[in-house]
Amino acid sequence: MTVLGYPRSWSCHCLPVLILLLGIGHGPWVEGVTHYKPGDPVILYVNKVGPYHNPQETYHYYQLPVCCPEKIRHKSLSLGEVLDGDRMAESLYEIRFRENVEKRILCHMQLSSAQVEQLRQAIEELYYFEFVVDDLPIRGFVGYMEESGFLPHSHKIGLWTHLDFHLEFHGD
Numbered sequence: 001m002t003v004l005g006y007p008r009s010w011s012c013h014c015l016p017v018l019i020l021l022l023g024i025g026h027g028p029w030v031e032g033v034t035h036y037k038p039g040d041p042v043i044l045y046v047n048k049v050g051p052y053h054n055p056q057e058t059y060h061y062y063q064l065p066v067c068c069p070e071k072i073r074h075k076s077l078s079l080g081e082v083l084d085g086d087r088m089a090e091s092l093y094e095i096r097f098r099e100n101v102e103k104r105i106l107c108h109m110q111l112s113s114a115q116v117e118q119l120r121q122a123i124e125e126l127y128y129f130e131f132v133v134d135d136l137p138i139r140g141f142v143g144y145m146e147e148s149g150f151l152p153h154s155h156k157i158g159l160w161t162h163l164d165f166h167l168e169f170h171g172d
Contacts, residue, residue, distance in 0.1 A: 036097035045088040065115035067107035
């Protein structure tokens with residue numbers, strides 16, 4: 001009898017090796033698993049931004065008028081990340097493993113009226129942003145809207161001008 005065109009005796013001896021090789025991708029040595037020592041830098045990537053109600057419409061986070069580095073360094077992406085619309089780039093946030101940091105100013109910005117209008121539109125269209133730290137997504141909204149009353153209707157928008165990160169760890 002033959003299995004996949006090879007004699008049965010050959011396939012019986014090689015099947016455990018094939019199963020072992022297929023199982024290699026499931027151990028602690030898997031590529032992509034990162035181990036940190038206290039004080040090691042943990043890179044926070046900015047990724048995409050887009051309307052919450054249309055997740056297929058996404059843009060690079062740095063297309064918004066936000067704090068960004070002078071030279072944007074993009075992360076190499078897998079095919080799945082590219083197909084998912086990811087556009088990861090290093091952020092200005094400085095995070096070190098197991099080190100608590102008090103609030104700091106990331107940058108100072110003077111916005112033009114066109115930039116204010118761009119942010120207003122993003123907030124009214126419920127734009128969310130996505131960051132990635134240690135391959136885990138962090139999502140939030142660019143700003144918030146307060147609508148109240150039927151007549152007269154009031155409509156207020158606000159921009160989140162600071163972000164607080166509470167990162168936890170397990171082991172290294």
